[in-house]
Amino acid sequence: MTTTETAPLPGVAEQERAAVTVRGLVKRYGGRAVLDGLDLDVARGECFALLGPNGAGKTTTIEILEGVRRRDAGEIRVLGEDPATGGRRWRDRIGVVSQGEAAGQALTVRETLDHFASYHAAPVPTGELLAAVGLQESAGTRVVRLSGGQRRRLAVALGVQGRPELVFLDEPTTGMDPVARRQFWELVRGLRAGGTTVLLTTHYLDEAAELADRVGVVAGGRLVDVAPPDEVGAALRRHSTVSWIEDGARREVRTDAPAAVLRDLLAGPQAEIPGLTVTRPGLEDVYLQLVGATPSEIEGELR
């Protein structure tokens, strides 16, 4: 393992436009580097998805950016401040949609929101929040009786209650059913439309493709690629696979020039070429190659 030179943080003007700037982030647990020189830039107003298998360091990254976990090395600015020393004013500008409980489960939804309003400088009125996340009907229900999906909505309401400029979502839809997931995505799109910067982690490719302006793929403690969802792994995507059936067996050719391969094929003696397809790798194929895992390994991890 070589020591990496940590690039300096960008200038002040650039930092103003950036919501998050990370250079050379290192975090070790018991000598093992979970993050090993991670760089990251998230622009204001952007929705950025950190994508990677479990254990890749996504959650650790988010927790360091939230200022609740210490780092071992690296330079970080979140909304212009170092999270390790960010005070209450800074914390009031970021929002976190966390997996944990809010306050006691014996409180109603409205009581919970009313209580946490008193921690913020300019909280969104409870009625408005309830409407925004679609919990008006459950305002008087105790948290213990909420469904999983409703709890996530409450978590979102708490995350945005202080009118944050930047919202962190750590694997927000894990364990949700497809309907709840789609509703949740709508909430995130609403935030994004309102000008809030969103940084989310996920191991669902469709979620990243659906929500993010840009995707960062984390593997081996580093960001191995950053691009809009349909451009991730641009180099890998150039390869097409031309496939057809010849003498009863499937043949495949991987190529950067599928047209040339097709021309050769079509110039051949057969009138028809059975089973002919030309495919380009999708986000999933590219992702699996980027994180250096075969499909079977990944499925094992996702389960």
Place this chain on the structure above:
Amino acid sequence: MTAVLMSHRSAPPSAARIARARLGIELRLFFREKQQVVFSFAYPVVMMVIFGSVLGGDERPGHIPFPQYFLAGIAATGIMLTSFQALGTSIAGERESGQLERLQLLGTPPAAYFAGKAGQVLVTTAAQLALLLPVARYGFDVPMPADLRHWLTFVWVAALGALAGTVLGIAVSALPGSATSVATGVSAFAIVLQFFSGVFFAANETPGWMQHIAALLPLKWLNQGMRSAFLPDRAGAVEVAGSWEHGRTALVLAAWVIIGTVICVRAFRWRRGEA
């Protein structure tokens, strides 16, 4: 809308304001959690009724009717439960469920959180004693403190004991292990300590080694201080030391307040395993 608010945000609410909000929520939650209400709030009253009814005719050394002796002990126990046990269990649970992490993410000043807990202890302890004393007085003919001087003793002993229990409860919540194991450990310790500290048996009825251990811990002193408020002055002569030892009581309880505070400052964590 957001863009306008970004540029001129006002400062977040003061620690005092958050502490007030915490106190409100702590009390609401305390009285909604059945386990808390039963095991730390109602316990002394139930024990008073049981032991008062069964052993009502017995006498303790110095010709003190059993219910009169027992009220002091069970009042001291009640203070320990609403402070030490209630906080130790609830804070460990709040840490495990992620509630403390949310407070940390919100930048909650630890002092505001502790103030909310301390306020909750004060209110629940006062309510508990306000329930226990009439039950003893009217159910078992236990005389109340004789005069203003004895009432003042009752107040300072109770306040100092509750304060020690509060800081030690916060301190003990940082013990390693799951919230359930912390709760079990704290409850078991609280039960054993009652037997050591003269709640059920008079101190001079217990073996010497038990007395020595009890003398190092706060409950014995809280209990002895309570006896000095509820029992006639002559009963002080049958104490182990032959007197009520008010000076030493204040000293030991104050020492535990300081020890507990130091542990809180050094060991309190919003989350498991990380600063």
